[in-house]
Amino acid sequence: MNNKRRQQLVAAANPLLTAGERIELATVVKVGSVSVKRKLATAAVVGVLTAGTVIATASPRPMYLVMTDQRILFFEVDGLTGKPRKLLMVLPRELVTATPVAKALLGLGRVTQLEIDGQEQGLKVLFPPVSKADAAGFAAALRTAV
Numbered sequence: 001m002n003n004k005r006r007q008q009l010v011a012a013a014n015p016l017l018t019a020g021e022r023i024e025l026a027t028v029v030k031v032g033s034v035s036v037k038r039k040l041a042t043a044a045v046v047g048v049l050t051a052g053t054v055i056a057t058a059s060p061r062p063m064y065l066v067m068t069d070q071r072i073l074f075f076e077v078d079g080l081t082g083k084p085r086k087l088l089m090v091l092p093r094e095l096v097t098a099t100p101v102a103k104a105l106l107g108l109g110r111v112t113q114l115e116i117d118g119q120e121q122g123l124k125v126l127f128p129p130v131s132k133a134d135a136a137g138f139a140a141a142l143r144t145a146v
Contacts, residue, residue, distance in 0.1 A: 001026075001028050001130060005028075005082065006026050008083055009064050009066060009084045010023060010026055010066075012064075012084040013026070013066045013068075016073065018070070021068045021069060021070050021071070022068060022069050023066055023067070023068050024067050024069060024141065025066070025067040025137065025138055025141075026065070026066050026067075027064070027065050027127070027131040027134040027138075028064055028065070028077070028128065028130065028131050029063055029064075029065045029126060029127055029128070030063070030125075030126040030128060031074065031123060031125055031126075032123070063075060063077060064076075064077060064084045065125070065138075067093075068093075071093060072091040072093060073087060073089070074089040074090075074091075075088060076088050091116060093141075093142065095116055095117040095118070096142050097114070097115045097117075097142060097143040098112045098113070098114055098115075098138070098139040098142040098143070099112050099139075099144075100112070100139065101136055101139045104127075108128075108129045108132075109129055109132050110126075110127040110132045110135035110136070111125065111126045111127070112125050112127075112135060112139045114142075125138075
């Protein structure tokens, strides 16, 4: 993520911080997972509609992630400008554990699974190539899931 975009993200997060809370990481991630069934359906529909001239695939939703010393905040990415938009989710750090970071498909990115105390389903966080260097520090800052 470039410096200008990081500054915009920090500016969006600053009004939401509590007294004494400090930002430790600001990066871009993809959150969630897409089933094989959905990927195939998307590819089939686009292929039929464009007579095979366009190939499309479904992918996890891009979001901006801000980790503070107390919380993890997820912001919407504006599809046109790339600027951070509204706050989508806030997770208290003491409730979150992370699995060890693994290579994502083709080794281009990094992935970790977040487990949230009290929730049945975890949250898959993919660090794309542009932010994969942030993955290890992010997971290391959280409790480790076994």
